[in-house]
Amino acid sequence: MSSPSIIHRAQKKRASKLQAGTVLSFTVLAHPPARFGKRPRQIGLIQLEDGSSVLAPLLAERPFIGQRVHARMRLSHVTEEKLRVYEVSYEALSEVPAIMEKTFPGYILALTGPSGVGKTTVSRMLVQMFSDVAVNVPIVTTRKEKPGDEGEYVYAPTTEFDEWKRGGLLVAATDIPSRGEHRQYGYRRADFEAIWKEGKLPVVITEMHLLKDLANTFGRRSILSFGLLPPGKSKRAKLSQLLHRLRKRGRETEAHIQDRLKNAERDLAFFKERSDLFDHVVVNKDLNVVIRSMQKRIPGLSQA
């Protein structure tokens, strides 16, 4: 089964299978064949647009039958002969059944980017400049208060956070790995609803999980999603910019900074993997330029 010629023929056929499709069924193998590693493997039976069906890995956090998916090439495994085998997988376009998107609660302005890129600064400036339109949504966190926090957080003990999560009071939640501390972050539904009630635009700072959760809860089209990237042509240049900024702001220990950098690397990859979750990607080289370019793209602010 791992014979290179069989793999080659299978791949050749797959080239014609690079199409969008619909999930007919899906399963998760607790113990996939050894060559695919030890992690559970989710596989979908996908009906493609040309009417044919394929079996392939399904990349979806909440798969359901009828879900729309698009094809994506990715590395499957490396054989004993060091042959790198690529495969066509299918990735969910929308994580929410269409039927749930019928209600449109209102717009959310989301800022996503790696640690140190300046999300907080940008959001604070936007809210200060356009205070009659934009309001920051407080982030609920289980982490301890730190000098340098400026009122953007609501602090909650882990037990309370979990209780809110279970009770459905949180519309988005994430764990951010960090040594020594179990850090959870989230947003409460009530905070969004209060802001919408005032007729204003909620502004949130997110990372990949929070953004996905918000898109799942409110629907992708409720979110005007901005990605913020550090300047720099290569990944290395971008990361070194972030490192510089994180050190300069002096809020954290070197160990925490290293953790954040690791997360940042993943965040940068997320921009490419889930480009469908971003409406605009802005490079934060000059704060004024960023604000001006965002202002042009946010309907409520362009006249202000």
Add this chain to the structure above:
Amino acid sequence: MEKDIFLVGQGLTRFGEHWDRSLLNLMDEATEAALKNSGLNALDVDLVIVANMLGERTNNQAHLGALASALLPHHPPALRIESACGSGAMALHTAAAYLESKRAETVLVIGVEKMTDVSVDEVSAALMGAADSELDAPSGLTFPGIFGLITQRYMHEYGLTREQLSLVSAVHHRQGKENPFAQFRFDVSPEKVTASPMVADPLRLLDCSPVSDGAAVCILSTTHRSELRLAASQIASDSVSITERASITSFSATRDAMQRALKEAEIDREEIRALETHDCFSMAAIINMEDLGFAEPGEGISVYERIHAGDYPTFVNKSGGLKSCGHPVAATGIKQMIDIAKQLGASKEQYGLAHNFGGACASCGIHILENLDASS
């Protein structure tokens, strides 16, 4: 049938993990039991047919026909049949064709599988040989995965719940408890099925038939007679890959073979009073009830709900099915025939049916036995 074919002898090893015995040892034990049971002389056998799926991969052994022939003193002509988990039924069907054409008069049909000689990973990969190696396997799918997809889809289409599905294995275990040849002779509650480890969502460990060793032998003859006559032998096929099927919640090979078998036996479905069906996974048993016509589409579970509640004549997988008996793949189809013979002998009912399939029912064989000693 063109000729009257009788089941004149039967032999079985217990299904299970036989670490100390080889593929050949298992064939030998079942053959000896069958010859003894038939009362025939070994020299009466003029053809040997061996059903086996995995010999090359799990036992480094091909050429099973000649190997089995050497078990008899006169080395009769022999051949091997492979049709994945449906090999047993295909071997019986081939035997029937030889007998009908008068190329043979007494055929020894052996089903054998020795699966515990290799690791579970290797068995799992070998079993994927029953699926399409270029359309199904490259995705990383395993057989439990294929039935996981089928179950997920079935639940979506018909609203079957996890709790309902768990009744199937519970019923099979309860019925297999009394079977001395079964691999697992103990009760399993539906709750335990639901709580067993996940294998291929939504299928759990106790939804799956086990990996087993075992052999089963039937002797079919046109010259020697018994009270058990073969009333029908039919096979049918479907696409090997589930990607090439219009529906994955119903198996057309079962429907085709069933329709032809009832016609050949000239009986109605309701006359079947003993049924052994291919429950490689609990989901398969439910789909089989529908395709065999014992329930409407989407309502196959009702048969098991009624058996579980105790208000249904228990004629479905009375042996315990593949779940409780074990599933040495190519031996299963022959074993089912033996179970039907035993059940008809005990109940004095007239007709019994064995339903055996390969892969995700890409090949299916159905045999109907008539008990000439029936009380009716």
